[in-house]
Amino acid sequence: MQSEAEFERLRRASNLTRRQLRAWIGHHARPELPLWNLAVKISLDGPLDAKRWIHSFQKVVTASDALRSCFREQDGVPHRHVLEGQAFEVAQIDFQNQPHAAEAAEDWMRHQLDTPLVFDGLPFRAALLQLGANRWVWFFNVLHLVADGVALQVVAEQVFDGYVADAIDRVCPKALQPPVPFAEFVDRERMVKEGPRAEAARNYWHQQLAKPVPMAGFYGRKKAPTELRFQRLGFDLNSTSQSQLEELSATYGQQNLLLATFAAFLTKTTGESSLSIAVPLHNRRRHDEKRMIGLLMDVVPLRLSWQRSWSLLEASVEIGRHLRQIMRHDYSESQGMPNSHDLAFLFNAHNHQFRRSGCSVQAEQSWLPPSNIVETLALQITDFGNRGRPFFELDLDNTVFPGSAAQETVDAFHQLLRHALSHPEQALLHKKRTTCTPIVTPPSPSPSPSPSAPAPDAGHATELILLDICSEVLEVATVRRDQHFLELGGNSLQAILVTTLLEERYGIHMRPEELFVRKLEAIAIFLDATTKQDSALLSQPLVEPLFIPKVGGQLFASIHSPTTLLAKPHGVLLCGPVGREAHSSHRAWINLAQQLADAGYPTMRFDPSGCGDSSGDEQHWSLKTWVDDAEAAGLHLLANAKVDNLTVIGLRLGTPAAVGAARRLGAKQLLLWNPVSNGSQHLQELRDADTTWRQQERLARAPSNQRGKHSKQSQELLGFSLSGAFLDELRKWSIDQEFPPAPHLAWINNDARECSAGPPRSWMTQASLQQHNLQLQSAWSSIGALFDGDPLPNDVASTIFSILEEVA
Incomplete structure (x- = not known):
């Protein structure tokens, strides 16, 4: 070394x-x-x-x-x-x-x-x-x-x-x-290593690796000739275990479930509860790195102190939390030569396959057994998707596992995995396996809910608690399981009262913002997947506000993290409207972002330059700048969330930014909702709405508006002073000039006005284009009045989710 x-x-x-x-x-x-x-x-x-x-x-x-x-x-x-x-x-x-x-x-x-x-x-x-x-x-x-x-x-x-x-x-x-x-990645890597991110990573890993981990005891237990030969032994999951794994993976993630079983197996085999498991990460955070040929992978040490009482679900949650921290701190560029104890075991999951067909030729890729396993116990998982069940293989060094010991090791792991999947809430390593004690005490029986409000399933004690407290706080007889609870959210008095009662009566600790526009059943699942002692997990924010640096200022944005601890590898970037429409749609926009996060999609929304809490004012509005803003927000989401693909959603005048960002980021899908497809028509619509608004409010016409509509002077429209340069830029913009910016396109329209025409002709030839024309009771009635009633029309939400699920 x-x-x-x-x-x-x-x-x-x-x-x-x-x-x-x-x-x-x-x-x-x-x-x-x-x-x-x-x-x-x-x-x-x-x-x-x-x-x-x-x-x-x-x-x-x-x-x-x-x-x-x-x-x-x-x-x-x-x-x-x-x-x-x-x-x-x-x-x-x-x-x-x-x-x-x-x-x-x-x-x-x-x-x-x-x-x-x-x-x-x-x-x-x-x-x-x-x-x-x-x-x-x-x-x-x-x-x-x-x-x-x-x-x-x-x-x-x-x-x-x-x-x-x-x-x-x-x-x-x-x-x-x-x-x-690959040379571009090398140059970029050398530039980053001296920056603040690299310094933070060095400090993080110095703290993580400060305490040495003892070498596992089974190395050297069995004597054998020191020859380097390898054998591959495996087992096939039965259909029951396969369905159990798929069901749990939707919430907890396949990698974390298998890592949890692997860690329990090592603890049981070696007798050591302090583990260091080497976990390969693809380390491709930027979009241009996803199709780069080169060595970008990192093998990072996952430090874990196994608790004997952990169930499969509890261990998966803890491992997920560790991996989220690891992803934020680059291991390779903060470390020199790793200590051999830091990488004692290798966990490697091959869960992606290559399949193509064309020209009467079908292609399917599979991995050949690796040769670089030395004094290491490794778990290889090959996922054949719809073609069959996953095949699990253990690559064993014969110097450690000679003869029949290798097969015994494989059989032991197989038995533990099947038991863990069958009893995910039981302690993995207890000799006498009993159901874990619930984190709450069931409340006294509540009045029977009305037929219109379905009762929770038997045994869901946490849901009963939440139903009881929510109905008390909201002063209603019943609360539905699928109701988005406390839509005001944040630190509203109702949210504070609910969290106070949960703490006083049942010892459940939650922050008020963790109730924000989440379904009651989702809150119950979240609580059941955590423990009262897991304060670090409960402190993870659901909405993370941040500022993204940019030339001449900063961009205010918010990342909505999934309520499940393991996000889907598909992110969503929201490009919203501006001006009065931004004010009117603000609640619906936040509601959509949180619903996307509830469904497992890491979601980013941001204030364009000159809007909201970002730098500048309306005099700095620019379509080109907004495209740059959307790209910066998308890159931040790709770099900080575990996502491989993006869907960009544009609403109203967020359309130009959404189209431009989708092209630059290589998004997998672009979804436009009531898009502004012609800037000149939209500008005339703004002027008409401004006239109507001033007549209703009995306001004098702004002097600048009396100049011709082609004037390059600033104009005040609906209370916003717009520069001549922006008005000219908007007047010239048309979606007909844009080529299809993403492989998958979707167009949602619930606005019958002329400016919300259908997709451009150049997009109509794309087979993946979807069009949805919705008739809503609460459609827009005029500029600045997006919705009248429901903060997010159910028809629109269900349409967006159905489109997303086809691609994500």
């Missing part, structure tokens, strides 16, 4: 990232072992054109600086070089005449995996294997220093998309879009 000082000396002298430098040091420790081979195979079924497939792969390699990297030493310091113009061949091997073609191909690939890749030449081996007339296997083995698992996924997608584009003789945007150079 290198000293910290030596590691820092090498890092400063080398152009490798810290991740690459650690791997390079590991390679020199055991250069004869294939520790850094990372391989994937893609099964191709159909009439494949081998030459065109290989040509598509060659184009991907030519466009990627990472796949053309080599590593050479100069004065003992490693440097990365990009090979220019170096030819390479892709092997074509025919196994058709062999009696067992599939087995022969597997043996050939296994031999390739056992041979270390070179560091000073092309960092990969590739081959196309033919097993039958329409059966092929694409083998790709790459040096881990230049790619991680997500990068292999990107390579597979780009090769297949390029092949399809050539086959059908048309332009394929994904295939023609060049990958972002």
Whole structure:
């Protein structure tokens, strides 16, 4: 192991990232072992054109600086070089005449995996294997220093998309879009490491790793020859356990549930309650990094003190809280060489698969068994989605688990996992397993609810408590489970009274803002998933206000975190209206954001420049600036929430910002709600509404409004003084000038006015476009009067959620 000082000396002298430098040091420790081979195979079924497939792969390699990297030493310091113009061949091997073609191909690939890749030449081996007339296997083995698992996924997608584009003789945007150079990530990483974020990360990890974790006891328990061989043993979940896992994953997340079982298994096996588990994170926070080929993955230490009373659900909640903190603090750029105890165990979940079809060829990707498991117990999970049940595998080092001990270990983990899924509320490691004590005492029987208010399910004591207290505070006979409780929220007197009664009568601690526009049943689920002692969890804010720095000022925004502790990997960016419409829709906008968070979508809303609490006033309004604002808000959401994709929602004059931000951020979906599609028409509508408003209020017409409608002077409309530059910009804007900015488009209209016409013609050719025309009782009646009654029309909310669920 290198000293910290030596590691820092090498890092400063080398152009490798810290991740690459650690791997390079590991390679020199055991250069004869294939520790850094990372391989994937893609099964191709159909009439494949081998030459065109290989040509598509060659184009991907030519466009990627990472796949053309080599590593050479100069004065003992490693440097990365990009090979220019170096030819390479892709092997074509025919196994058709062999009696067992599939087995022969597997043996050939296994031999390739056992041979270390070179560091000073092309960092990969590739081959196309033919097993039958329409059966092929694409083998790709790459040096881990230049790619991680997500990068292999990107390579597979780009090769297949390029092949399809050539086959059908048309332009394929994904295939023609060049990958972002890995060198840009390296430069960005070196710039960030000296900033305040890196300093905060260093302080966080220094505190986390200050206390040493004892080495697990089972290492060395069993004596065996010191040969490095590996075996892969696995088990298939039955249909009952599979359905239980899927149901729990919707709330607690699959990774956290499996990590919790894994931690319990380690505690039971080793006798140690203080654990350090290595958890790989893809570490691709920015949108342009999601399709980047390179090594971005981090393996971070998850420090955990196992409590013997923990159930599967309690442990999953605690692990989720730890991982949320880890995601906020970059491990790689704040640490040098990790201590061996920090990465004692490796947990790795392969839960993404590559499947494509086109040109009569179907492709499916699967991971080959890794070779880089040394003195480590690792859990591999391969999720085959709708095709079958997950297959769980344990990669075991034979120096630790010789002979039958390996199978015994797999069987023990299998038994624990099945029991945990069947009894998720029971303590995982109690010898006598009994149901955990509820965190509250059931109240005295309440009057029977009316038939119109469904009673909670039997045994939901927390719901009974909330129903009882809410009906008392609100002074109503019944409260529905699906009612959005205390819509005023925040520190209203009603919310404070409810939290006070919960504390005094039942010992339940909640903050008033945690009641804000949440369904009563959602509050009950939240309470049941936590414990009274888990004060750190309960203190997590549901709505986090923040300021995003920008040139010449700052942008005020709010992130609505999901009420479930584990968010869906799909975020929502809200681009709202401005002026009087912003005031009128404020309550509905907050209501929508919270409902999205309740459903598991991390949601960002923001005040554009010159609006609300952001810098500037209406004299600083600009459509272009608002697009920049939306992009900055979206980037912040991508960087700080665990999301892989975005949906951008635009309401009224938030449309230009939503369209521009969706294109810049590479959003998966754009949803426009009563959009302003023509700026000139909207401007005339503002003038008409201003005239009506002044007549009703008996106000004198603003002098500036008496000038012609094409005047470039400032004009006051509905109480807002708008600059001539903004009026001119708005007058020229039309959505007809915009090309489709996202793969999925949706258009919701509940406004019959002329300015809310349908989508532009250029969008109508996109197959994914959805149009919804709603007839609402509480539709807009005029500018500045968005809704009359319900803060968010149910028809609109249900439509938005149905559109989201199809894409997220």
